[in-house]
Amino acid sequence: MHDASWRDLPPPTPFYRWMVLLFVSLAMFGNYYIYDSLWPIVDLLREQRGFSYQQIGWLSTAYNVAALLVLLAGGYLIDRWGTKRAITLFALICLFAALVTAWSPNFEMMLAGRFLLGLGAEPLIVAATTVLAKWFKGKELSFAFGINLSIARLGSTAADWSTGFASPLYANWQDPLWLATAVAGISVSAAILYWILERRAEGRYGLGVVENNEKLEFKGLYSFSASYWYVVALCVVFYATVFPFRSFAIDYFQQAHGLDREAAGILSSILPVAAIIATPLFGLWVDRIGKRALFMAAGSLVLLPLFLIVTYAPAGPLVGISIPFIGSAVVPLTLLLVITVLGIVFSLIPAVMWPSVAYIVDGRRLGSAYALMTFCQQIGWAIVPLTIGFLNDKFMAGPDNIGGYTPGMWLYTGMASLGLYFSYKLWRTEQGPHGHGLDTITSKNSA
Numbered sequence: 264m265h266d267a268s269w270r271d272l273p274p275p276t277p278f279y280r281w282m283v284l285l286f287v288s289l290a291m292f293g294n295y296y297i298y299d300s301l302w303p304i305v306d307l308l309r310e311q312r313g314f315s316y317q318q319i320g321w322l323s324t325a326y327n328v329a330a331l332l333v334l335l336a337g338g339y340l341i342d343r344w345g346t347k348r349a350i351t352l353f354a355l356i357c358l359f360a361a362l363v364t365a366w367s368p369n370f371e372m373m374l375a376g377r378f379l380l381g382l383g384a385e386p387l388i389v390a391a392t393t394v395l396a397k398w399f400k401g402k403e404l405s406f407a408f409g410i411n412l413s414i415a416r417l418g419s420t421a422a423d424w425s426t427g428f429a430s431p432l433y434a435n436w437q438d439p440l441w442l443a444t445a446v447a448g449i450s451v452s453a454a455i456l457y458w459i460l461e462r463r464a465e466g467r468y469g470l471g472v473v474e475n476n477e478k479l480e481f482k483g484l485y486s487f488s489a490s491y492w493y494v495v496a497l498c499v500v501f502y503a504t505v506f507p508f509r510s511f512a513i514d515y516f517q518q519a520h521g522l523d524r525e526a527a528g529i530l531s532s533i534l535p536v537a538a539i540i541a542t543p544l545f546g547l548w549v550d551r552i553g554k555r556a557l558f559m560a561a562g563s564l565v566l567l568p569l570f571l572i573v574t575y576a577p578a579g580p581l582v583g584i585s586i587p588f589i590g591s592a593v594v595p596l597t598l599l600l601v602i603t604v605l606g607i608v609f610s611l612i613p614a615v616m617w618p619s620v621a622y623i624v625d626g627r628r629l630g631s632a633y634a635l636m637t638f639c640q641q642i643g644w645a646i647v648p649l650t651i652g653f654l655n656d657k658f659m660a661g662p663d664n665i666g667g668y669t670p671g672m673w674l675y676t677g678m679a680s681l682g683l684y685f686s687y688k689l690w691r692t693e694q695g696p697h698g699h700g701l702d703t704i705t706s707k708n709s710a
């Protein structure tokens with residue numbers, strides 16, 4: 264924390280603030296890229312290294328197990344080391360994790376790499392949020408968060424697009440992971456540049472003081488309202504549906520729908536691309552008209568049939584998609600429509616859900632409420648990929664047995680039904696005397 268003289272200094276210039284946002288967001292870009300770099304090589308891991316679908320599931324779950332452990336201490340470490348050191352250290356852990364994942368053909372080694380990634384990536388996200396709060400508090404904070412998330416999602420998009428712009432690397436499982444290691448280098452460089460900028464700012468500008476509010480506290484758990492728990496429950500089932508679906512999507516499009524890797528990657532990228540464009544727009548819209556609980560219920564309702572449509576509906580005519588400098592794809596219309604709608608839901612629900620917590624929970628407990636929500640999110644997100652892997656193996660899913668993917672699709676649908684139930688309960692609660700104004704507070708009528 265800072266002494267009184269620090270507070271007497273002038274605020275940082277807008278240019279300085281936006282440069283900090285740029286570097287912190289580039290660190291997040293690398294973080295999201297490394298996480299998503301594994302999904303375009305699922306088929307290669309199965310063919311060249313003989314991995315089962317359940318082993319692929321473990322590579323996803325290892326990240327969450329590490330995240331669960333580190334989230335307990337993440338806020339404390341950031342407070343103790345300061346954000347400059349913390350972001351650089353977490354980016355270095357991500358780089359090391361990418362290196363270990365790419366290094367050896369051994370499954371346990373790869374598992375260790377993904378575990379290390381969870382140790383670095385999730386606290387890096389928390390630390391980045393703390394930096395934005397410090398530099399943008401009282402300024403364009405929500406907008407800065409939106410830009411930060413969009414640049415991070417560009418990392419997911421780039422990983423999907425690498426099947427096009429880096430297609431020669433996909434002759435083997437290892438080269439795309441070396442590329443991810445190089446991208447992790449961008450993260451570390453951006454973290455160091457942020458460190459230099461903030462160090463230069465100290466003594467020249469007065470920065471906001473961020474309270475120690477990211478701590479995960481289990482005491483007082485019972486005092487959160489029913490609405491908070493419905494939002495947390497929706498968060499758990501929503502991310503436990505969408506993130507695992509994304510993990511297996513490229514392989515699924517290849518095996519079950521006969522797409523080549525480039526087309527499957529481009530199709531999968533529509534989900535984060537839609538989110539980059541639509542998340543800030545939904546955020547602005549909902550701030551104007553309120554109706555947050557209704558929007559979450561509507562998003563959950565739209566999500567419900569999507570996995571059954573890809574499974575049972577006719578593929579429809581083939582349509583072409585072309586992305587300049589990246590590549591082009593010819594994909595069935597039904598898949599294109601489903602992924603686009605999924606992308607819209609992936610924009611709508613997060614854009615409304617995360618900010619809603621601020622209306623439900625007392626400001627002094629907000630950091631703790633978000634930390635608890637992220638903690639619960641990791642638990643659901645850890646279990647589902649393992650179950651999908653188990654189901655795909657048990658029902659011998661593959662190009663010769665497309666029906667083997669159907670139980671997994673029913674699992675996603677079951678999770679989506681739970682999401683609809685929780686969002687309906689939230690909406691009902693918010694209509695009654697225990698509501699918090701989720702559907703009524705707008706940017707015009709809020710104090």
Ligand SMILES: C[C@H](NC(=O)[C@@H](N)CCCCN)C(=O)O
Pocket residue numbers: 294295298299385388412502613637640
């Ligand atoms: C805002 C939200 N972020 C998260 O859920 C993070 N805990 C994990 C993101 C990991 C992405 N590889 C989001 O991205 O919607």
